Amino acid sequence: MENSYHKEIFDRIPQERRHRIIDVAVHEFAHKGFDNANINEIAAAAGISVGSLYKYFNTKEDLFLTCVHFGVETLEAVLDEVLASPGDLFAKAERIVRIIQEHSRKHRNLIILYNEMTSESNAELTWKLAAKMEALSAGVYTSLIRQAQEDKKVKQDILPGLFAFFLDNLFMMLQFSYSCSYYRERFKIYAGEDILEHDELVVEQFMKFFRAALEEAAS
Numbered sequence: 001m002e003n004s005y006h007k008e009i010f011d012r013i014p015q016e017r018r019h020r021i022i023d024v025a026v027h028e029f030a031h032k033g034f035d036n037a038n039i040n041e042i043a044a045a046a047g048i049s050v051g052s053l054y055k056y057f058n059t060k061e062d063l064f065l066t067c068v069h070f071g072v073e074t075l076e077a078v079l080d081e082v083l084a085s086p087g088d089l090f091a092k093a094e095r096i097v098r099i100i101q102e103h104s105r106k107h108r109n110l111i112i113l114y115n116e117m118t119s120e121s122n123a124e125l126t127w128k129l130a131a132k133m134e135a136l137s138a139g140v141y142t143s144l145i146r147q148a149q150e151d152k153k154v155k156q157d158i159l160p161g162l163f164a165f166f167l168d169n170l171f172m173m174l175q176f177s178y179s180c181s182y183y184r185e186r187f188k189i190y191a192g193e194d195i196l197e198h199d200e201l202v203v204e205q206f207m208k209f210f211r212a213a214l215e216e217a218a219s
Contacts, residue, residue, distance in 0.1 A: 005065040010056040021046045021056070023109075026067045030112035034064050068117060068126050071110045072133045078103055079140060089148040090211060096171060097206050101199050104178035111179035137168050145214075154214040163214070174206075 010018065024045040028037045039060055043050045057063040082095050104111050117126045141164035148154040176183040178196070187195055195202065 005062045005069060006057050007055065010066075013056075017046075017048075021048070021053070022067060022070050025063055026070070026113055027109045029064055029067055030109045030116055033116055034060075037064070039063075065126070067113065068130070071113055071117075072130070074107060074110060075114075075133055076136060079136065083140060088151070088153060089144045089214075090153075090207065092144060093167070093210055094203060094207055097174065097203050098199075100171060100174050101178060101202070104175050108179045111175050115176055115180050134168075138164055141167050148214070155216055158214065166213075167210075170206075170210075174202075 021042075025037075025042050028042050028045070032038070037060070039053065040050055042063070043053045046053070053063070057066065078099055082092050082099065085092065085095055087095070117130055138161070142160045145154065145158070145160040145163050145167075149156055149158075149160065173183070177187040178184065184196070191202075
């Protein structure tokens with residue numbers, strides 16, 4: 001894990017221990033926020049002493065930023081996987097929706113942490129890391145939409161950058177709707193109590209909405 005927020009010794013401990021510390025810390029920060037997260041509880045849950053934790057991180061802030069960096073790396077890997085997959089803009093968008101459904105359940109605490117990152121109270125602390133991820137998403141989605149325009153597969157009068165922003169907002173809200181309690185309940189109000197059990201329906205309806213927004217109407 002290449003970043004400047006932890007000490008070199010952290011990279012030398014067994015991978016299983018590193019992952020355990022990160023998993024525990026992500027859970028603590030995700031559910032309590034940065035200010036209320038407790039270093040003592042993180043150390044205890046990770047099965048190490050507080051002293052050992054400070055051998056790896058100078059401050060609570062450094063531990064938090066390491067967790068954020070891990071989250072950014074994980075989300076980047078997901079996006080890279082989509083880019084490497086075959087298909088046009090619509091095929092890739094469908095692939096992203098399916099990955100969101102899987103990823104949001106498997107890495108629920110990371111998505112909750114990402115939601116926590118977006119709060120104004122943490123903006124200054126996390127923006128430099130979050131901006132890297134946002135810039136990557138913006139570039140990828142804008143490029144895909146622009147290419148689809150060149151291929152005459154979508155409307156020519158749309159602005160790729162703005163539509164990329166709209167698309168990313170849809171993806172972000174969908175992640176929160178599978179992971180965060182408030183947004184899950186909101187999802188159920190709009191789509192029904194059992195909507196979380198109908199992934200294929202969500203994919204189908206998302207793609208209808210997305211195609212209707214971008215594709216030229218049939219003459």
